[in-house]
Amino acid sequence: MFIKTLRLEHFRNFSNASLSPSKGINVIAGANGSGKTSLLESIYCFGFGRSFRPGSFRQLIQHEREQFTLFAETLESESTHKLGFRRSVNGETTLRIDSANEPKLSNLARHVPLQLLTPESVELILGGPKNRRQYLDWGVFHVEHQFYSLWVSYSKLLKQRNSLLKQRRWHKEGKYWDQQLADIGEKIDELRQSYIERFRPYLSRLIVEFLPEYDFSFELRSGWSKQDASLADALNRLVEQDTKYGYTTAGPHKADLRILANGEDAKVLLSRGQLKLLVTALKLAQGRFFTDTTSRKCVYLVDDLTAELDRQNQAKLCSALVQSESQVFVTAISEKLTNDYFSEVANNVFHVEHGRITDK
Numbered sequence: 001m002f003i004k005t006l007r008l009e010h011f012r013n014f015s016n017a018s019l020s021p022s023k024g025i026n027v028i029a030g031a032n033g034s035g036k037t038s039l040l041e042s043i044y045c046f047g048f049g050r051s052f053r054p055g056s057f058r059q060l061i062q063h064e065r066e067q068f069t070l071f072a073e074t075l076e077s078e079s080t081h082k083l084g085f086r087r088s089v090n091g092e093t094t095l096r097i098d099s100a101n102e103p104k105l106s107n108l109a110r111h112v113p114l115q116l117l118t119p120e121s122v123e124l125i126l127g128g129p130k131n132r133r134q135y136l137d138w139g140v141f142h143v144e145h146q147f148y149s150l151w152v153s154y155s156k157l158l159k160q161r162n163s164l165l166k167q168r169r170w171h172k173e174g175k176y177w178d179q180q181l182a183d184i185g186e187k188i189d190e191l192r193q194s195y196i197e198r199f200r201p202y203l204s205r206l207i208v209e210f211l212p213e214y215d216f217s218f219e220l221r222s223g224w225s226k227q228d229a230s231l232a233d234a235l236n237r238l239v240e241q242d243t244k245y246g247y248t249t250a251g252p253h254k255a256d257l258r259i260l261a262n263g264e265d266a267k268v269l270l271s272r273g274q275l276k277l278l279v280t281a282l283k284l285a286q287g288r289f290f291t292d293t294t295s296r297k298c299v300y301l302v303d304d305l306t307a308e309l310d311r312q313n314q315a316k317l318c319s320a321l322v323q324s325e326s327q328v329f330v331t332a333i334s335e336k337l338t339n340d341y342f343s344e345v346a347n348n349v350f351h352v353e354h355g356r357i358t359d360k
């Protein structure tokens, strides 16, 4: 998938701006506060329905305005799609695909597979399990089409169980729903486990490129104890505890991807720069696996490419991005990056200044 054109209306510091990126490397250059990250954020909205920065969606709407609107024209397998995303201060969201309103964000997201790398991406390793589940589920969502509907059903049943637990009504009605919750929960786990098994060789290959000095291992923890033969058994065993807490403590919503370097938790062993390299490898590996399994390409968004990487590793990352033959958006204070790392390939440089975009 390639973005042919992108238009931003009243998004952050952009009043009305557009760009026609190249199919390859696009460098977004500009001073601090010019709007580089905001530009990446606007693309990210199509793939995730939200920003990657903290704060409410209201902060994305330009000050003094009622709504922002984003348009993108994409090209995939010789078909063009027109996508629209609008959010208003009153919370209303409008999605459009090819001139029709689209009720489901998941359908828009399927059109725009994205991998994001920012200085904050190390939270994938340092942060809680939710970050790693989101990472993993991006892959499962884009590769296994039944995953999303299973996840929606599971979330509904989980909400219902939690409400019964809170109201201490589980003993009256809960047993029946638990079996359904467990069946769907097990299916979600199977899809994740099968994904990680197929994905593991890609991970290993890329990690050797970026961090050859460590021996990494990855283990997907299902979200319930191995001492239980099934999720149904775990839910049954934990019902008294769950009633006390008022929520469900076992299930795929508690899964985690354990990442070990030389047998130790990666977050306690690696330096900040090494964590960034690990995350870089994780993101690139997921993009490669996605391409090999679906014959589609994702778009890479790289904010502040030079942050925390030495020159050798910056060059490695750039060469991996070029090799991916995907569309890439990288931000940098200076366009010098283009000459240093991307001079051999066709690339576009866009200058951003106070929310205005000009190409070279």
Ligand SMILES: Nc1ncnc2c1ncn2[C@@H]1O[C@H](COP(=O)(O)OP(=O)(O)OP(=O)(O)O)[C@@H](O)[C@H]1O
Binding pocket: 011, 012, 013, 014, 030, 031, 032, 033, 034, 035, 036, 037, 038, 039, 058, 059, 060, 061, 062, 063
């Ligand atoms: N809702 C908004 N309305 C108007 N301006 C905004 C809004 N939200 C943020 N801004 C401004 O937009 C500008 C662009 O911020 P952005 O983070 O995109 O810059 P950047 O070019 O990535 O900067 P840096 O190089 O420092 O990371 C900032 O000056 C910020 O104050």
